[in-house]
Amino acid sequence: xxxxxxxxxxxxxxxxxxxxxxxxxxxxxxxxxxxxxxxxxxxxxxxxxxxxxxxxxxxxxxxxxxxxxxxxxxxxxxxxxxxxxxxxxxxxxxxxxxxxxxxxxxxxxxxxxxxxxxxxxxxxxxxxxxxxxxxxxxxxxxxxxxxxxxxxxxxxxxxxxxxxxxxxxxxxxxxxxxxxxxxxxxxxxxxxxxxxxxxxxxxxxxxxxxxxxxxxxxxxxxxxxxxxxxxxxxxxxxxxxxxx
Amino acid sequence: xxxxxxxxxxxxxxxxxxxxxxxxxxxxxxxxxxxxxxxxxxxxxxxxxxxxxxxxxxxxxxxxxxxxxxxxxxxxxxxxxxxxxxxxxxxxxxxxxxxxxxxxxxxxxxxxxxxxxxxxxxxxxxxxxxxxxxxxxxxxxxxxxxxxxxxxxxxxxxxxxxxxxxxxxxxxxxxxxxxxxxxxxxxxxxxxxxxxxxxxxxxxxxxxxxxxxxxxxxxxxxxxxx
Numbered sequence: 001x002x003x004x005x006x007x008x009x010x011x012x013x014x015x016x017x018x019x020x021x022x023x024x025x026x027x028x029x030x031x032x033x034x035x036x037x038x039x040x041x042x043x044x045x046x047x048x049x050x051x052x053x054x055x056x057x058x059x060x061x062x063x064x065x066x067x068x069x070x071x072x073x074x075x076x077x078x079x080x081x082x083x084x085x086x087x088x089x090x091x092x093x094x095x096x097x098x099x100x101x102x103x104x105x106x107x108x109x110x111x112x113x114x115x116x117x118x119x120x121x122x123x124x125x126x127x128x129x130x131x132x133x134x135x136x137x138x139x140x141x142x143x144x145x146x147x148x149x150x151x152x153x154x155x156x157x158x159x160x161x162x163x164x165x166x167x168x169x170x171x172x173x174x175x176x177x178x179x180x181x182x183x184x185x186x187x188x189x190x191x192x193x194x195x196x197x198x199x200x201x202x203x204x205x206x207x208x209x210x211x212x213x214x215x216x217x218x219x220x221x222x223x224x225x226x227x228x229x230x231x232x233x234x235x236x237x238x239x240x241x242x243x244x
Numbered sequence: 245x246x247x248x249x250x251x252x253x254x255x256x257x258x259x260x261x262x263x264x265x266x267x268x269x270x271x272x273x274x275x276x277x278x279x280x281x282x283x284x285x286x287x288x289x290x291x292x293x294x295x296x297x298x299x300x301x302x303x304x305x306x307x308x309x310x311x312x313x314x315x316x317x318x319x320x321x322x323x324x325x326x327x328x329x330x331x332x333x334x335x336x337x338x339x340x341x342x343x344x345x346x347x348x349x350x351x352x353x354x355x356x357x358x359x360x361x362x363x364x365x366x367x368x369x370x371x372x373x374x375x376x377x378x379x380x381x382x383x384x385x386x387x388x389x390x391x392x393x394x395x396x397x398x399x400x401x402x403x404x405x406x407x408x409x410x411x412x413x414x415x416x417x418x419x420x421x422x423x424x425x426x427x428x429x430x431x432x433x434x435x436x437x438x439x440x441x442x443x444x445x446x447x448x449x450x451x452x453x454x455x456x457x458x459x460x461x462x463x464x465x466x467x468x469x470x
Contacts, residue, residue, distance in 0.1 A: 213313045216346030
């Protein structure tokens with residue numbers, strides 16, 4: 001099947017971009033789909049901490065690193081590649097991909113290119129959608145409202161919001177629900193994937209000592225995420241062809 | 245006969261109908277039976293049960309996630325013993341929702357616990373409805389409707405219930421004192437009660453403890469029928 005490259009980005013920091021990447025990788029892991037990931041938060045790499053086995057830390061500005069992501073797309077035996085774009089890097093990355101021909105390759109059907117745009121609850125997030133609209137032809141565009149550790153409501157009014165969306169033809173919209181902060185924190189401290197936390201497995205593979213209650217809330221939260229992801233065609237296409 | 249470790253949950257949708265008294269009687273019954281119950285009082289910060297059973301009672305506020313962890317994680321981390329959970333009215337719905345979200349009853353089964361759910365059914369129709377909803381829950385080994393004679397009950401008589409007989413107010417007040425030990429009373433220490441009160445309390449306890457000890461045969465019968 002065609003491989004899929006999923007970019008996860010936001011022009012603003014602190015909206016839960018890495019959490020979104022983790023959520024996606026976790027989703028595929030629970031559905032038995034192999035993934036690999038690139039973390040562009042060079043050199044720290046917070047995604048790398050949760051998925052050390054499948055994540056490489058790269059610098060997208062570096063040509064050798066660009067090649068690492070793109071040239072291996074077809075040869076890699078892994079159907080899904082997730083790239084966690086560093087905060088503030090979204091327009092830059094899309095521009096870069098346009099220039100080096102990545103967007104065009106996707107439009108020509110060499111692989112499926114998805115962009116998961118993580119937005120926070122502020123109006124500023126909406127402006128970002130306008131800024132990147134010009135790159136989105138041929139891209140599976142998903143706007144993710146992230147409420148995982150938010151207590152405040154989105155301050156968008158629906159009319160303004162719709163206005164932005166009509167600029168872009170094919171948009172999927174998902175909502176990452178709130179996860180109890182104590183549960184979120186425990187997963188974070190343990191440095192494990194959501195799936196391993198639910199299964200009570202520590203980072204080194206040994207039996208974990210995680211709270212039954214917190215595991216339960218993470219499991220419930222994952223089930224809520226699954227419902228959101230079930231509405232995204234790109235993701236369902238990947239699941240649908242897993243046996244081929 | 246060895247009895248499997250059991251979680252006894254005592255709840256109601258209405259206030260002041262003898263819920264905590266029942267939880268206390270249950271704990272004393274288990275202790276008299278030579279078992280080693282641990283109690284979780286989810287009515288923090290009040291926690292009336294802890295006064296009667298210091299040293300074997302955890303206090304948790306179920307309204308918080310920490311309180312939920314204290315209840316569920318305490319029980320699941322140390323299986324193999326009995327637990328008595330006193331659930332105040334304000335946490336009943338939360339508890340049922342959390343138990344469903346977390347798959348609590350299934351986890352209890354995995355750890356070879358039995359779950360007994362005592363529900364004090366008041367004299368209102370809403371109470372009967374709430375009780376029926378709990379009765380219908382999956383994962384409960386024995387649902388015990390409780391009829392407290394003091395408040396009467398809408399639970400249909402023909403379906404049977406655990407009865408708490410009337411207890412004269414003077415005695416209720418005397419045993420309400422946190423120094424009063426029902427266990428010691430049963431073993432012969434009247435703790436200052438006069439002869440008539442002693443007699444009345446003896447009759448009361450005889451009936452209640454007898455009713456409690458009948459639950460095991462009730463469960464066996466129920467399982468036989470299935």
